[in-house]
Amino acid sequence: MKIRLLYFARFREAFGCAEEEIDLPTHVHVVGDLTHWLRNRGGAYAIELAEGRAYRVAVDQEMAAAQTRLHENAEVAVFPPVTGG
């Protein structure tokens, strides 16, 4: 399954990347699988997405939960808690 991953704010800086296209391994089905897989990249991913750290994931521009399913060509964004207003 191919998806487009976007990173914003502190995560974009920490990961050194704003956007990437990924072909996910077959065992990644839901958001929780994806964040686990990203964490396993180590480095800044392991730190920012560690258990207990606050972060948000959006799938197709809607806030998602760990159980939200991913799909082919999904736009998935990973970012820190928002601070607008």
Add this chain to the structure above:
Amino acid sequence: MGVRIQNEDFDVGGEIARLRAANPKVGAVAAFVGVVRDINEGDSVSGMSLEHYPGMTERSIGTIIDEAKARWRIMDALVIHRVGELRPTDQIVLVIVSSAHRGDAFAACEFLMDYLKTRAPFWKKERVAEGHRWVQARASDEEAAQRWDRIQR
């Protein structure tokens, strides 16, 4: 109903006049303006830059406005949020709600701001003496938004 994300400043009086001009049934207009402060967490702030997630921002605020319309009798609502470089005293955000009576306008305006603060994808990076730092989300903002979940309507 409208959502605008822009770099430019906005004219509160002009926006209120435009929002209510079209509808003689409007009896109340509530507006909130958020402004950049020169201090945060005890440190002097000389400026900030605001970034957002184009597309999701407009969509998420549109959803919040729809939710406000479902909860209160409001006639119109406008949200303007600035992005880019801002300095202390600059206006950041404007929320305007019109309704027949003040209760709905006041409540919907506060609801829109509380939800926007925790749901709309904006991030602030402020300039302090030591350099730049990302603003941390506040637990009190999350509590303010959750409070509305307990209010039945």
